[in-house]
Amino acid sequence: MHPQQELPKAPIAGVKHLVAVGSGKGGVGKTTVSVNLAISLARLGRKVGLLDADVYGPNVPLMMGTRETPMGHAERIRPIEKYGVKIMSMGLLNPGDKPLVWRGPMLHNVMQQFLRAVDWGELDYLIIDLPPGTGDVSLSLVQNALISGAVVVTTPSDVSLEDARKAVYMFHQVKVPIIGMVENMSFLNCPHCHERIDVFSHGGGRRKQARRPSASP
Amino acid sequence: MHPQQELPKAPIAGVKHLVAVGSGKGGVGKTTVSVNLAISLARLGRKVGLLDADVYGPNVPLMMGTRETPMGHAERIRPIEKYGVKIMSMGLLNPGDKPLVWRGPMLHNVMQQFLRAVDWGELDYLIIDLPPGTGDVSLSLVQNALISGAVVVTTPSDVSLEDARKAVYMFHQVKVPIIGMVENMSFLNCPHCHERIDVFSHGGGRRKQARRPSASP
Numbered sequence: 001m002h003p004q005q006e007l008p009k010a011p012i013a014g015v016k017h018l019v020a021v022g023s024g025k026g027g028v029g030k031t032t033v034s035v036n037l038a039i040s041l042a043r044l045g046r047k048v049g050l051l052d053a054d055v056y057g058p059n060v061p062l063m064m065g066t067r068e069t070p071m072g073h074a075e076r077i078r079p080i081e082k083y084g085v086k087i088m089s090m091g092l093l094n095p096g097d098k099p100l101v102w103r104g105p106m107l108h109n110v111m112q113q114f115l116r117a118v119d120w121g122e123l124d125y126l127i128i129d130l131p132p133g134t135g136d137v138s139l140s141l142v143q144n145a146l147i148s149g150a151v152v153v154t155t156p157s158d159v160s161l162e163d164a165r166k167a168v169y170m171f172h173q174v175k176v177p178i179i180g181m182v183e184n185m186s187f188l189n190c191p192h193c194h195e196r197i198d199v200f201s202h203g204g205g206r207r208k209q210a211r212r213p214s215a216s217p
Numbered sequence: 218m219h220p221q222q223e224l225p226k227a228p229i230a231g232v233k234h235l236v237a238v239g240s241g242k243g244g245v246g247k248t249t250v251s252v253n254l255a256i257s258l259a260r261l262g263r264k265v266g267l268l269d270a271d272v273y274g275p276n277v278p279l280m281m282g283t284r285e286t287p288m289g290h291a292e293r294i295r296p297i298e299k300y301g302v303k304i305m306s307m308g309l310l311n312p313g314d315k316p317l318v319w320r321g322p323m324l325h326n327v328m329q330q331f332l333r334a335v336d337w338g339e340l341d342y343l344i345i346d347l348p349p350g351t352g353d354v355s356l357s358l359v360q361n362a363l364i365s366g367a368v369v370v371t372t373p374s375d376v377s378l379e380d381a382r383k384a385v386y387m388f389h390q391v392k393v394p395i396i397g398m399v400e401n402m403s404f405l406n407c408p409h410c411h412e413r414i415d416v417f418s419h420g421g422g423r424r425k426q427a428r429r430p431s432a433s434p
């Protein structure tokens with residue numbers, strides 16, 4: 001997208017597959033999908049890492065139930081391990097209520113550190129929980145790392161679908177294949193009468209997928 | 218926060234009050250609150266503008282039901298008017314599925330244009346629908362514009378509250394008073410049995426507000 005940044009994408013030593021989990025909009029359950037994907041793959045016997053790339057609102061530590069501080073080891077950072085998944089998140093390095101006030105270029109650097117200076121070891125899958133949207137961090141990551149595929153999470157609401165289309169477009173532009181779309185919050189079963197409630201009107205994710213741009217637009 | 222950027226905050230000519238609507242996390246209903254706040258104030262007879270500052274996922278046009286393209290007029294851009302509210306959004310200038318691939322410094326410039334090169338005219342309130350989180354655009358806006366007060370939107374979920382605390386901290390740091398916190402999606406009434414469902418467990422927003430840091434931390 002920015003010609004000066006079309007460097008050859010570099011693989012991460014020891015990591016077989018980089019899978020990005022993205023969304024156009026926040027609050028659609030991207031982190032929930034990332035965490036469940038990581039733990040499920042670990043339970044299937046795969047070696048899995050989970051990189052929380054949402055530096056402004058890192059929710060992976062809370063969802064994984066850890067506040068452990070990662071330790072340095074021979075100029076590399078050791079990820080935290082929980083439920084068989086190796087985790088790295090800005091929420092572990094900068095816990096508490098103080099927001100990170102870093103701007104674009106600093107974010108770019110921290111992501112490169114998270115990818116390359118963390119002691120991930122041998123991994124079958126490194127799941128990257130992208131920040132919402134198509135901003136600086138997402139762009140840097142998808143442009144500079146050799147991502148095997150992307151999962152796009154949406155809800156059936158019109159605003160979420162509007163933004164999910166932008167995320168799909170971004171991945172197509174950088175030639176990252178879309179492995180799948182997850183329609184989250186499709187419905188809710190009432191805990192009282194057990195009837196199904198279509199909170200955001202059901203099926204939008206499927207309609208969107210049918211309309212997604214072809215691989216070579 | 219960045220000392221080099223502590224310039225004197227400049228008022229916008231003709232605009233009496235700048236009100237920022239922010240959230241730590243996306244998908245909590247920030248745009249819904251902004252749109253309702255703007256239309257409600259307009260119905261009370263106030264002169265109101267609504268600036269959609271979420272350049273990556275601008276949902277104001279969809280929610281306000283307009284796709285009209287703003288026109289230039291004497292080197293200034295004329296906002297679109299709908300429901301008595303003057304609107305400006307990147308979604309009006311860059312419609313469709315193509316994401317904006319601008320980075321930090323360009324975003325900073327577009328926000329200054331949105332504030333100062335748009336023909337807002339005389340306004341009692343200019344509501345700014347901030348992007349989610351405490352990233353580049355939010356920081357630039359709260360540091361450079363004379364904001365009268367901020368509204369922080371959250372849901373009762375732990376992850377939303379975790380991120381809302383960061384937004385509150387950001388506003389305190391730049392001495393923008395918090396006018397109020399809105400707990401959105403507190404509960405849902407089942408359309409079948411009309412029982413109330415606490416989807417994200419109720420009352421977290423109120424508990425959070427009670428714990429918010431004092432005005433001079």
